[in-house]
Amino acid sequence: MTVNSKIALHHVGGRWGNHPFPRLPAFAGDFIEVLYEADTDAIAAIQEAGKDRPGELIVIPACLADSDGEGLLHIYVNPGLTSLRELSRALDHRYQNTFGVDFDFGDDGARLLQKRKVATRRLDGLIAAQPAPCPPPDFLSLDVQSGEYEVLLGARNALDHNICGLIVEVEFGEMYVGQRRFQDVYDLLDGAGFDFVRFLAIGETSVRSPLGFRGDGYQDFADALFLRRCDRVPGADAGRGEMLTKLCFFALSFGVVELAVQCLTALHGATLPQAMAYERFVAACRDVYERDAKLLPPLFSAILPPLRIADYSAAAGFEQWPEIFEGLRGFDAAYLRQLKRYERRADSEFETLLRQHGLADVALTVKRKRRSQARNIKWAILNSQGSAPRWRALATRTANALLRMVLGK
Numbered sequence: 001m002t003v004n005s006k007i008a009l010h011h012v013g014g015r016w017g018n019h020p021f022p023r024l025p026a027f028a029g030d031f032i033e034v035l036y037e038a039d040t041d042a043i044a045a046i047q048e049a050g051k052d053r054p055g056e057l058i059v060i061p062a063c064l065a066d067s068d069g070e071g072l073l074h075i076y077v078n079p080g081l082t083s084l085r086e087l088s089r090a091l092d093h094r095y096q097n098t099f100g101v102d103f104d105f106g107d108d109g110a111r112l113l114q115k116r117k118v119a120t121r122r123l124d125g126l127i128a129a130q131p132a133p134c135p136p137p138d139f140l141s142l143d144v145q146s147g148e149y150e151v152l153l154g155a156r157n158a159l160d161h162n163i164c165g166l167i168v169e170v171e172f173g174e175m176y177v178g179q180r181r182f183q184d185v186y187d188l189l190d191g192a193g194f195d196f197v198r199f200l201a202i203g204e205t206s207v208r209s210p211l212g213f214r215g216d217g218y219q220d221f222a223d224a225l226f227l228r229r230c231d232r233v234p235g236a237d238a239g240r241g242e243m244l245t246k247l248c249f250f251a252l253s254f255g256v257v258e259l260a261v262q263c264l265t266a267l268h269g270a271t272l273p274q275a276m277a278y279e280r281f282v283a284a285c286r287d288v289y290e291r292d293a294k295l296l297p298p299l300f301s302a303i304l305p306p307l308r309i310a311d312y313s314a315a316a317g318f319e320q321w322p323e324i325f326e327g328l329r330g331f332d333a334a335y336l337r338q339l340k341r342y343e344r345r346a347d348s349e350f351e352t353l354l355r356q357h358g359l360a361d362v363a364l365t366v367k368r369k370r371r372s373q374a375r376n377i378k379w380a381i382l383n384s385q386g387s388a389p390r391w392r393a394l395a396t397r398t399a400n401a402l403l404r405m406v407l408g409k
Contacts, residue, residue: 005275006056007246010034010137012064012123012151013144013169015042015079017049020141020167020200020223022253026357030276031055032135038063038073038118038144039082058134064144065120066153073118077111078103083145084120085176086112091220094205102208122154138246141167143223146176149184159192161235164228164247165254167200171221182224193232197225197256227251230262241270249278252285252354255362264289281357288350295338297377303327322383331381342374 007030011019014035033055035046040061050057063084065071071084081087091105103109127136136158142148148168152159166189170182186196204217227250233243248263264286272283303325304312311324322328347355347367354363 005242005273005279006030006032006135007249007276007278008032008034008135008138009141010036010123010139011141011143012036013038013142014046014059015039015082017046020143021139024253024358027249027277027281028054030278032058034058034060034134034137036060036062036064038084039075039079042079058132060126060130060134062126063118063120064123064126064151064154065147066122066150067120068122068125069120071118071120073116075113075116077113078109081110081145083147083176084150085146085179088174088177090174091205093207094218094220095208096203096205096217097214104208105205123151124155124157127158136162138162138243139165139167139250143169145169146171146179149180149188152185152188156192159189159194162243164233164243165250166194166226168224168226169221170224173220175221182222185224189226193229194226195229197227197254199223200225200254225254227254227256227259230259230266233266241267241272245272245279245282248282248285252281252359252362255359255365257362257366260285261289281353284353285350288353292350293338293341295335295342297373298325298328298331298380300325322380325380325384328381328384336378336381339374339378342370343378345371 009019009021009031011021011034014037017035019033019035033050033053035050035057037043037046037059038061043059043061046059047057050059063071063073065084073082073084074086075082076087087105087110093106095102095104095109097103123137127134137155140155140158140163142151144151148170152168155163168185168189170185171179172182174181189196199222201223202219203221205220206214206217228247230244230247233240233247235243244263244266248260248267251257251260251263264282267282267286268290272279272286274280274283305326308324308326312321315321315324347363348370351363351367354360354366
């Protein structure tokens with residue numbers, strides 16, 4: 001087993017000794033965790049927090065940026081706000097309730113304690129300069145209070161050759177003076193071959209009011225998940241296969257099953273290593289996928305004939321679509337029989353595999369979509385062929401009427 005067969009999780013902004021990648025017990029020994037922290041006063045606490053973890057932990061005291069040089073670290077009374085930038089005044093009258101405490105962003109709650117001169121380093125150069133072996137990141141997460149864009153600029157080589165996924169804290173407004181915002185991060189990573197997947201967590205602030213008179217707040221920042229596009233995985237042969245395997249594992253960990261399928265397809269015929277638990281998991285997923293019948297739903301462009309396009313545009317509602325989608329009439333009894341397998345309540349082989357490896361939420365989503373979409377496909381086909389049971393048509397119309405009433409449509 002080589003060091004590189006393990007998954008290297010790099011987290012920048014490791015003050016609390018943690019990172020946002022999900023901890024899955026089935027794969028606990030497969031990771032090397034590399035935590036960076038600019039405030040040297042926090043290093044001992046990070047090491048203490050990680051001393052009993054099953055995987056290897058590397059703590060690097062360093063302030064990452066887009067260049068090697070110097071910067072001023074702004075240290076606030078709330079150390080979680082520490083940044084190379086100064087807090088803006090935009091949130092002066094806002095608070096964030098965390099663990100029962102209203103953290104305020106005004107002069108008192110976010111008071112600047114000191115400005116400390118620090119050396120800044122690029123991630124690419126810092127990895128290469130480590131005296132002990134430090135593998136480049138397979139997955140990179142950033143929580144550096146407004147400096148995420150600059151850290152990414154200093155990680156160009158890792159983005160091009162190593163990183164499969166990222167979680168980046170992003171802001172929608174100016175929380176710190178002169179910071180880049182979500183769209184800037186999106187554009188940079190899109191150009192590097194990564195797709196934005198979703199916001200994993202969204203941070204809200206509010207104006208202060210008494211208990212019993214609080215609701216949803218204002219969404220100001222979020223943790224954004226990005227995953228590499230399958231066709232942008234670099235390398236060849238074994239190196240590319242290793243990266244595809246890791247990307248597949250990350251995709252499954254976050255429930256992006258369709259991306260995982262792209263990886264599994266690209267790994268067809270490859271000899272997959274099985275030294276690590278995640279490698280064995282991906283190999284098992286490939287076996288299950290390749291045994292599946294791979295039934296696909298009808299495709300809109302294939303079932304709507306050109307002569308019915310105007311009818312589709314003029315349709316009063318979706319209940320008229322089966323009649324207009326004339327291509328549905330070509331799906332025969334053999335296709336409908338295959339659909340029955342996807343309507344079953346029991347877990348599929350793939351769903352069972354996901355549950356066995358601690359991904360029960362992903363398995364539940366796969367099952368829910370499998371069953372509901374199979375049912376919808378079947379009844380669309382039967383309706384288009386004029387053979388849907390009358391009671392079902394009545395129930396569908398009733399359900400649609402209730403839905404329109406609830407939605408006010």
